Amino acid sequence: MDASDPLSDLRERFYIPEDCLYMDGNSLGLFSKDAEAALEHVVEEWREHAILGWTDADPDWHTYGERLGERLASLVGAAPEEVVVANSTTVNIHTLVGTFYDPDRGEKIVVDDLDFPTDHYAIRAQLRQRGRDPDEALRVVESRDGRTIETEDVLAAIDDDVGMVFLPSVLYRSGQLFDIEAITEAAHDADALAGFDLAHSIGTVPHDLSEVGVDFAVWCHYKYLNAGPGAIAGLYVNERHFGVTPALAGWWGNAKETQFDMSLTYDPAHSAAAFQTGTIPILSTAPLDGALDIVEDAGGVAALREKSLALTDFLIELVDERLPECEVGTPRDPASRGGHVAVEHPEAYRISLALKERGVVVDFRQPNVVRIAPIPSYVGFEDVFRTVEHLREVLDAEEYESFERKRGGVT
Numbered sequence: 001m002d003a004s005d006p007l008s009d010l011r012e013r014f015y016i017p018e019d020c021l022y023m024d025g026n027s028l029g030l031f032s033k034d035a036e037a038a039l040e041h042v043v044e045e046w047r048e049h050a051i052l053g054w055t056d057a058d059p060d061w062h063t064y065g066e067r068l069g070e071r072l073a074s075l076v077g078a079a080p081e082e083v084v085v086a087n088s089t090t091v092n093i094h095t096l097v098g099t100f101y102d103p104d105r106g107e108k109i110v111v112d113d114l115d116f117p118t119d120h121y122a123i124r125a126q127l128r129q130r131g132r133d134p135d136e137a138l139r140v141v142e143s144r145d146g147r148t149i150e151t152e153d154v155l156a157a158i159d160d161d162v163g164m165v166f167l168p169s170v171l172y173r174s175g176q177l178f179d180i181e182a183i184t185e186a187a188h189d190a191d192a193l194a195g196f197d198l199a200h201s202i203g204t205v206p207h208d209l210s211e212v213g214v215d216f217a218v219w220c221h222y223k224y225l226n227a228g229p230g231a232i233a234g235l236y237v238n239e240r241h242f243g244v245t246p247a248l249a250g251w252w253g254n255a256k257e258t259q260f261d262m263s264l265t266y267d268p269a270h271s272a273a274a275f276q277t278g279t280i281p282i283l284s285t286a287p288l289d290g291a292l293d294i295v296e297d298a299g300g301v302a303a304l305r306e307k308s309l310a311l312t313d314f315l316i317e318l319v320d321e322r323l324p325e326c327e328v329g330t331p332r333d334p335a336s337r338g339g340h341v342a343v344e345h346p347e348a349y350r351i352s353l354a355l356k357e358r359g360v361v362v363d364f365r366q367p368n369v370v371r372i373a374p375i376p377s378y379v380g381f382e383d384v385f386r387t388v389e390h391l392r393e394v395l396d397a398e399e400y401e402s403f404e405r406k407r408g409g410v411t
């Protein structure tokens with residue numbers, strides 16, 4: 001399968017740590033030579049141009065966020081001006097939920113109980129800012145099995161009291177891919193807005209946000225897009241919302257033409273760029289510029305998705321066959337699966353430590369999940385096979401017994 005993989009050469013462009021099977025790219029993607037070159041380029045320009053880099057660098061730093069938005073638009077199926085890079089994912093949730101929450105439209109915000117915590121923290125904070133009790137205003141769709149959320153339960157939660165639905169595209173633990181189209185349609189039928197956190201799908205699942213009519217979305221670039229730890233995040237705002245004043249307005253979201261007029265009245269850019277806040281952090285943005293070359297050379301996200309599904313199919317098949325004491329917590333239907341697989345075992349935490357000691361980098365998520373992410377741009381089918389063999393050996397020798405149960409820090 002590796003021999004017939006049209007994307008197999010891409011891995012040469014990445015720095016794969018020595019003696020390592022890297023299966024954690026859904027937490028932090030690998031550094032690439034392309035990202036490194038883009039970073040070195042801006043460092044060189046800083047050295048040469050100093051402040052003139054804002055205008056004289058190539059590409060100029062002043063419109064760097066908008067330009068990257070244009071490059072990212074095809075990854076999410078949006079018009080170029082509907083996308084920009086800015087802030088962090090959490091900050092983008094604050095500004096977008098803060099902007100678009102309108103209790104007159106409907107007091108409730110629909111979320112689910114398997115969401116990544118930061119989404120709830122930010123939404124709750126925004127509700128408090130508006131004088132609302134988050135326990136009252138949040139309508140939390142509950143999982144039936146602790147792994148996934150039924151689409152019909154989401155749809156049933158959307159009624160006239162709902163003003164906004166904010167859900168992930170892919171659940172961070174089980175890897176379930178949501179039906180964005182059906183949810184957006186239901187939200188709009190109830191005159192509510194639909195927003196999504198695409199952290200676990202950007203760069204590995206194609207999206208068509210504009211066509212579906214999604215109102216807004218956020219994501220990070222340090223997972224499947226390999227832009228580096230804490231890299232700048234991204235956001236999408238549908239063009240019908242252009243012109244609103246963002247909740248977290250700042251001078252970087254002012255129209256570029258009037259930004260340096262230094263008027264004390266904010267003049268929002270007539271695009272998603274209005275949702276930038278402060279000065280773009282060029283050094284944590286530049287690697288994304290290089291990393292996107294790899295996506296383009298792969299033939300776009302559709303090509304990456306095809307290989308990703310083949311890799312996760314293979315992984316699920318091997319877990320079924322070789323690891324009967326483990327369960328697959330990820331939907332088997334490809335249409336409901338993101339880019340990683342949740343392998344469940346009561347000793348998942350200590351198994352993840354035993355694997356890391358063997359050089360197999362995975363991560364652990366509460367309460368019983370070893371997450372394995374075969375990233376299509378640098379993981380091959382043999383890597384998947386070897387990962388499962390390591391797991392088999394760890395289980396056979398009960399290697400996890402030599403690790404403490406006590407947890408702390410990053411898992």
Ligand SMILES: Cc1ncc(COP(=O)(O)O)c(C=O)c1O
Pocket residue numbers: 088089090091116118119168172197199200220233
């Ligand atoms: C779904 C989701 N949203 C948000 C975040 C993190 O947001 P930030 O980049 O602001 O730390 C993560 C991190 O893994 C995530 O999985």
